[in-house]
Every structure is written in C-alpha cells, then in structure tokens.
Amino acid sequence: MYNYLSGGFSAYLYRDLLLGIRNKTDLVKPLIFFLLISALVPLAIAPEAERLAQLAPGIIWILAVLATLLSVERLFSDDLQDGSLEQMLLSPNMLILPILGKIAAHWLMIGLPLTLLSPLIGIWFSLPVVAVIPMILSLALGTAVLSLIGAVGAALTLPRQGGVLLALLVMPLYMPVLIFGSATIQSAVDGLDWTAPLAILAAFLAIAIALCPLAINAGLRLAKNG
C-alpha cells in the first residue's frame, strides 16, 4: 500500500529541489547577498583583523537571518500563483509532512549552502580556527529553525506576499535563535564550552519541527480562503 505520510514528505522535497535546481537564479541570490554584505562590513567598519574577529559571530548570524528572510517569502507564493498550493490543500488531512518536505527542501537550498559558505566568511573576518566547527554546527541547526519560523510568517502573510510585514512578524521570533547562534560561536572564540548554546539551538529545532507545521497548515488554509 502506498504510504501517504512519507510519500507526502519525499514528493514535496523532491519537487521543490527539482524546481530550485532548474531555476538556479533564485537559489544563488541569497548566497550572493550573504557574500556581498559580508564584503561590505570590513569596508564600513575597519579592516583590522582584531575588531572584525570580535564582530564576526554577530555579523555572520545577522546575515544568515537576513538571507533566510529574503528567500522564505517565495516559499509558498510561487505555489499559490501556479495553483499547486490549492491542489495541496485539497487534502482533508493536516499537511504536516508535505509542509516539512517543502521546508526541508528550502533548508537544503538556502541554509545548507550558507552553512558551507560560512568558513569563507570566517576567513575574511579572521575568525579563530577553533570557532569554525561550532559556527558550522550552529548555522546548520539554526538556519533550519529560521526556515521553519519564517515559513509560519510566509504562510500567514501569503495574501499580501510578505515584504516588510513578514519581517515584522518573524524578526521577534528569530531573536532567541540569533542569541544562541552567535553565542555558540562567541563561546568557542572565548574558549568556553560551546556545546550548551548549541544544545539549546537543537532544542529550538525540535520544538519548531513539532509546532511550526501546525501553524503553517492553519495559515495556508486561511490564505486560500481569505
């Protein structure tokens, strides 16, 4: 028998990945944004290695937040325009797994590349080598939470397509991730135990995976009717 549950997850994951790979510009945009702004920072502040290293944990995380925010807006709006969202909503069941599939695809296309690019930014900002692995781990977990929370905002603002309102809704909710994400890197830089803030990020991810799809499901159903 066809398994509806896992089928929903992998089908949407595959579909969104395929769409993303075929339409490469959307995929590359947030990454270019991430790199460009990082290059602006030393120009705007100072090229001194010491000062940059001090600011690096915060700046890397702010940029990660902005890059996800930029990309998350499109998560459902394309589907709304081409009608596939309505098709998805025809199902009377909770759409937990299709939604998680879409978000997983989003993370694979935005969060993961950002995470893999971050060592480069680390080098630019002369971040100590000990902080690189904590940075990668914190970004990997944190960007997944950012994608999940961002998707809630994207679903709720779907009728007007996000923009500033999306940022307003989502930014306050991003605050804890931002705090613990940059704290993970900062602790590593200071030679403290960085696994504690990382564990809290992992806890956020667990809570977000459990609760965000419920809100997204409700939001999408509203957006279709409203």
Next chain:
Amino acid sequence: MNLHLQWTWFHRLGSPRWFYQKTQRWLPWLSFIMLSLLVAGLVWGLAYAPPDAKQGNSFRIIYVHVPASVVALAGYYLMAIAGAVGLIWRIKLSYMLMRSAAPIGAALTFIALVTGAIWGKPTWGAYWVWDARITSMLILLFLYIGVMALRHTYSSHEAADKASAILGLVGMVNVPIIYKSVDWWQTLHQPATIKFTGAPSMHPDMFMPLVVMIVGFYAFYAVSLILFTRAEILRREYRASWVKQLVTDKLAEK
C-alpha cells in the same frame, strides 16, 4: 439535553449582545474602582513613599513602569488565549476581545519602554541601555505591532481574526523562550551596574503603593478593553436588530 443546559452560560458569555448590555452596568463600577486605585497609588507613590537609597527620587517611576510592563505582558497572554478560544469554539466575542486587546497592549508596552528610558537617564546615565527587561519589552512591542499589522493582509474579518489568533498562539509559545533567551544573553554580557529595584527586596512602604498601582492598571486594562470591545461590537453587529433598536432608542431620547 443536560449537557446543553450546562453549556448555556458559556454561549451566553459569548454573545455580543449579552456582553454589551452587561458591561453597560459594570462600567461605572469598574471605572470608579480604577480611578480610586490609580489616584491613591499615584499620590502614595509620588508623595508618601520614601525614596530609594541608591536611586533617590527617580525610582518613583517604578509606579508606572512596572505596572505597565506587567499588564502589557499579561495582556499578550489574554490576547492569545482569546484568539485560541475563538479558534476552538468559534466564538465571535472572543475574536472581538482579541482585536481590542492588541492596541491596548501595544500602548502599555510603549509606556513601559518610554518610562524605562526616562528612568535610565538618572540611573545609568543613558536613555537606552540594552537591559534584559527593556529589550524583552521592545520585542513584545514588535510582537503586538505584528498582530495589529497582520489584520490588513486579509480582506475579510473572519480570515483576519483567525490569522491573528494563529500568530498570537505562535507568539505565546515564543514569549517565554524570548524572555529566557534575553535574560541569559544579558548575564552572558556585562551585567547592568544598577538594577531596577526588584519587587521582593523592596521595603513594604515602597512595595504597597506598587501593588495598588498594579491592581489599578489591571482595572484600567479591563475598562479600556471593555470600551474598545463595545465599539468593535457595534462595528461588526450593525445589522443585528438589537443594535438597531439601541440606536433608534438613543435617537428618541435626544
């Protein structure tokens, strides 16, 4: 049938008409309680309470700052719970309460932020310090503004109500996490040199006026919430016959 009878009070509670007529009778009493508490608390706090040993007279700002913060935070929960009740039982009135609670909460958060900033100047020498509580209040203000702004995304009342309720619930789960995170973030970085006087360590002479003011602010919140909700009821129920009757009666009185 028995079950039906037991739940009638609940449904009556959810009827806008019942709320409008009942609150008409409650309002004078509530306003009287509110005014007497606020006036007593103000006079007591401003003129009779002793000044703080470290902060001098500027600590008297506590008598608006803390009540506004407490009620603003509680107001967020009230708003989110009203939204949840609306989502679960589809009660119109609770959506109206939710909508009315947002601007009041935002305004109280604004009061807490402004008075906190004013208090900061004589205490820390700066209008803005990234203190844990002030930072959390700022985030709370953004949460309130988000709930208010989300309404304009939807063309129908119903969809807007539901969307705000969902956002309120998401925020409700997040508010404790945000508070704890900001607290932790604060201890990670330099601790504030002088903390705002914490309630439990306060002398009773200072603490009692604060209690009076907090209760007074809750009464104020109730009055304002009722006033906003009554206006909202009229706006949404203008087709109902009892509303029409109300308006024609009022016309005849003049």
Next chain:
Amino acid sequence: MYFDSLQQLIFMDGHGVYVWSAFIISIVVMVGLMVKPLCQKKQEFKNIQLHIKLQQVNQAATQKEALDASHS
C-alpha cells in the same frame, strides 16, 4: 508626606523632570486609550443611524413602486 513642600515635591532633588515626564506621558497615553474607543463608538452610532435611514428610504421607495405598479 515625604516632601516638606509642594516645591520639593515638584523638584524631587533634581529628579523631578524625569519622574513627572514619565507620569505625564503615561497618563496621556492611558487617557487616549479610553477616549479613542469612546470616539469610535460615537462614530459607529452615526454610521448605524445612517444605515437605518438608508434602509427606511429604500423601503419606502420600493413600497411606492409597488403601489404605482398596482394602480396602473
């Protein structure tokens, strides 16, 4: 009373500006929170009056039409 004179109460050892401005801003915002819904309510009453009047006019017009139709 803690203060000896009204002047001291207003001055508060140099902290008066902060204390009084904080209280005045709070009071202004709180009064606004009570006046605004009252104004809204008044406006709603006017809107509903208009709504009722329009309805009556419409009703009268349709009645007259029906009357004219039956006469002719």
